[in-house]
Amino acid sequence: MFERLLGNDAAKHSLRRLIGGGRVPNSLLFCGPDGVGKREFAIELARAFMCTSQRPGDVCGECPACVRAGRFDLPKADKKDDFKQVFFSGHPDVGTVVPYNRNILVDAIRELEREANFLPYEGKARFFIIDDADKMNDAASNALLKTLEEPPAGTYIVLISSRPDSLLQTIRSRCQTVRFAPVEESLIVRHLAENGLSKPDAELAARLCRGSVGTALSIDLSKFRELRSSMLGVLQDAIIRKDIAAVLRTSEQINDAKNKDDFEMSIHVLESLARDAWLMAKNAAAEAITNRDISGELTEIANRAASLQLSSFIAAIEDVRLSLQVNINRKIASDALLTRLASA
Ligand SMILES: [Zn+2]
Structure with missing residues (x-):
């Protein structure tokens, strides 16, 4: 059995x-x-x-x-x-x-x-x-x-x-x-493929779910990719383009009432991108990179940012994520966070 x-x-x-x-x-x-x-x-x-x-x-x-x-x-x-x-x-x-x-x-x-x-x-x-x-x-x-x-x-x-x-x-x-x-990634990939997902989708979902089959099965990958491209934009604006106004515009967007359900997910995705860039800046093995399907974009960020800058980003994001559990004002939190990213 x-x-x-x-x-x-x-x-x-x-x-x-x-x-x-x-x-x-x-x-x-x-x-x-x-x-x-x-x-x-x-x-x-x-x-x-x-x-x-x-x-x-x-x-x-x-x-x-x-x-x-x-x-x-x-x-x-x-x-x-x-x-x-x-x-x-x-x-x-x-x-x-x-x-x-x-x-x-x-x-x-x-x-x-x-x-x-x-x-x-x-x-x-x-x-x-x-x-x-x-x-x-x-x-x-x-x-x-x-x-x-x-x-x-x-x-x-x-x-x-x-x-x-x-x-x-x-x-x-x-x-x-x-x-x-947590369930091994390879088992989840196989299971998702048997459930009809394409290989790249199965691999991405398996990496994102951290061993939770339930999450892997319920994750909306097109929504995820949409949020990820917006959060990648935040890192590019902050680190490569140094465009503080653009970063704050994104903050407005993720605080918009119509995007309210995506707020936590956005913060989570931002954290995983910053973490990946940090790992790449430290020459970590490819398997450790969650978003390795967009490694080109992440490499550019990793090359432009000091690893110290990235690790302070990650700490700031983590603070917001933890404080979300006690119902803080999301607008204040995300403005403070993104301003900190933009001015780092
Ligand atoms: Zn039976």
Whole structure:
């Protein structure tokens, strides 16, 4: 089992051992970066208890039970009341709890607690996945703690988190941790090519996603190229053309209300370009360059800028990116940033 999932061989190995030995703990914590497949692994593990094919310790992925266990229909609308529950997949023994905005609601965990005590309807166990488990507030965490302390036999709970340090220590200590890592670039390229992307697009998306298959699959490359050409213009204006007025015009543009959704992405792209130019100025290996499909333009920037200037750009961009997480005024931040680039 797990053959269909990309990368993370160590996690596959330890989960197979647990399943093979009939020693799957009742509470597990899957942690690692976003988009590397933690949720898909959890569903595959659930299938080990639901699959109706005759291969013990394995899942077929094709029987009706396997198919239904992976089919979740989560609410699209933002109605808080909708999130006060466990969402069951097409299989009545496989359920999930997901956050409403930034919080997992305590009512959802209380329902999970009730459901965890029922006997399986069809499968060999009850199986629950708590997505973004670090979004449980104290009330939700304490409600879950009761279930983790005395897990009903035949019930399995998998917590998924990219920020496990934000979980209560008492919760972490009751779960067996399985760590997930970024997926290798070559595996992602192959996967994207199989999904119909051209080779250059697959390679670019794989480099941009930093090991997150989810990001690679959802990235809009034409939008990315559009933003990248605008941000490359910023670096060229600042470093090659020394045109401060042009840099400030771009700042106006990225602050324009109609571009508001692209703001964070623009800053992110600007950072990756500056970092690439800095790496090139330091003669880094080609594989280290994210935007190596435009290496000609980047070389020109790298040749004209001192590496110290580039590293101070990167630090300034990083400051803005971090402060975005606390809702600062974007206009003030980007004006300050781009002025600093232009006058460096
Ligand atoms: Zn099956």
